[in-house]
Amino acid sequence: MRLDDLFDLIPLGLLRGVIFVFGLLWGSFLNVVIYRVPRELSVVRPASHCPACGEPIAPWDNIPVVSYLLLRGRARCCGARMSPRYPLVELIGGALSLAVFEVFVLGLPGSTSVGRAAAIYGADFALCLGLVAAAFIDAEHMYLPDAITLGGIVLGVFTATLRGLPLTESLLGAAAGFVGVWFPFIFLYKGLLGRTGMGLGDAKLLGLAGAWFGWPGAVFALFAGAVQGTVYALGLRVLGIEPKLPAAVLEEIAELEKAAAAGDEEAKKALAEDPLTEDEDDAFIVRFFQRLFGLRRDAANGEGDASPATPSAEPESAVGGTSSASEPSTAAGETTGGETTGGETSGGEPTAEEPEPSAPTMRARIPFGPFLILAMLELLFARDWLESHLLPALWPEP
Numbered sequence: 270m271r272l273d274d275l276f277d278l279i280p281l282g283l284l285r286g287v288i289f290v291f292g293l294l295w296g297s298f299l300n301v302v303i304y305r306v307p308r309e310l311s312v313v314r315p316a317s318h319c320p321a322c323g324e325p326i327a328p329w330d331n332i333p334v335v336s337y338l339l340l341r342g343r344a345r346c347c348g349a350r351m352s353p354r355y356p357l358v359e360l361i362g363g364a365l366s367l368a369v370f371e372v373f374v375l376g377l378p379g380s381t382s383v384g385r386a387a388a389i390y391g392a393d394f395a396l397c398l399g400l401v402a403a404a405f406i407d408a409e410h411m412y413l414p415d416a417i418t419l420g421g422i423v424l425g426v427f428t429a430t431l432r433g434l435p436l437t438e439s440l441l442g443a444a445a446g447f448v449g450v451w452f453p454f455i456f457l458y459k460g461l462l463g464r465t466g467m468g469l470g471d472a473k474l475l476g477l478a479g480a481w482f483g484w485p486g487a488v489f490a491l492f493a494g495a496v497q498g499t500v501y502a503l504g505l506r507v508l509g510i511e512p513k514l515p516a517a518v519l520e521e522i523a524e525l526e527k528a529a530a531a532g533d534e535e536a537k538k539a540l541a542e543d544p545l546t547e548d549e550d551d552a553f554i555v556r557f558f559q560r561l562f563g564l565r566r567d568a569a570n571g572e573g574d575a576s577p578a579t580p581s582a583e584p585e586s587a588v589g590g591t592s593s594a595s596e597p598s599t600a601a602g603e604t605t606g607g608e609t610t611g612g613e614t615s616g617g618e619p620t621a622e623e624p625e626p627s628a629p630t631m632r633a634r635i636p637f638g639p640f641l642i643l644a645m646l647e648l649l650f651a652r653d654w655l656e657s658h659l660l661p662a663l664w665p666e667p
């Protein structure tokens with residue numbers, strides 16, 4: 270069966286409706302993934318339950334978007350407020366499903382077989398779903414699950430020819446994307462400065478970009494992601510909002526500190542290694558651009574105490590003696606940042622030249638993954654435009 274035959278059989282409007290609802294349902298599943306994968310729970314069992322009280326959620330209360338509106342954003346069981354993230358992710362699922370259909374399926378010649386069109390839709394929509402899940406997980410937990418990044422690389426390689434990308438270029442792109450981040454920002458950075466500049470998750474994510482779009486795609490994602498992350502950081506600064514670590518990450522650190530205070534050697538080790546720099550995002554690129562444009566307040570004038578994050582930071586580091594807040598996880602070149610606030614809290618701490626400014630800096634860290642992912646979605650949907658307008662140099666004419 271060819272696409273032409275399908276469109277003769279089913280009105281396009283109906284088809285679009287079905288595709289949109291299909292996307293909403295997958296968006297609903299994404300909510301499960303975003304909640305459960307970081308907590309190492311199965312995404313299949315048990316069935317959905319209320320995150321507040323644990324009651325199972327009836328299927329009719331689990332209809333994407335509709336249930337949220339009918340229940341006015343509250344759980345039926347216990348009245349707990351439901352995060353607007355749930356309908357938002359569902360709508361994103363619906364919108365991306367429709368967008369993949371419009372851009373990739375309707376763009377095919379009518380003589381294309383329905384099977385091939387479905388494979389193209391399935392591959393591109395799966396990429397979208399994985400990227401959205403990864404973006405929300407990274408924003409909340411500051412890590413990118415291997416299941417998504419490595420799984421996405423595999424899927425990208427296996428479906429490369431569907432996109433007209435030669436297999437070798439897909440493999441080369443995956444390697445280039447990974448090594449392009451790993452070598453300068455992790456290997457060299459660690460070798461020279463004793464810490465990681467970016468997370469391994471970012472390297473895998475760039476590998477994914479390369480597997481799907483070839484190495485120029487990885488280059489684009491890295492730079493467009495960095496620019497967008499910087500714009501975001503700049504926007505926060507203009508609005509006077511101090512970026513904070515996500516609540517889930519702060520909880521994790523607080524738990525580690527509690528365990529370390531109780532004498533747990535493993536927790537101490539985890540804190541000493543800094544749970545945020547090992548395998549996770551450091552937004553090195555974002556900081557690099559911030560410094561480039563003179564956006565960093567603590568690096569230049571050492572005035573870290575004006576930030577609203579400082580008051581919340583101090584009691585915490587005062588409680589946990591070996592607080593990770595003063596780990597050497599801060600950006601390079603901040604050695605001049607030491608000022609007075611360090612004296613009162615860092616009494617028993619073995620930190621040498623950068624006492625307290627590291628606390629607000631750590632809380633100011635922005636995950637980089639969501640910005641890389643935004644760039645990859647732009648590349649997916651607007652590649653033709655980008656190729657002809659923005660990056661003619663990256664994709665030379667064949």
Ligand SMILES: [Zn+2]
Binds near residue numbers: 321324
């Ligand atoms: Zn409940």
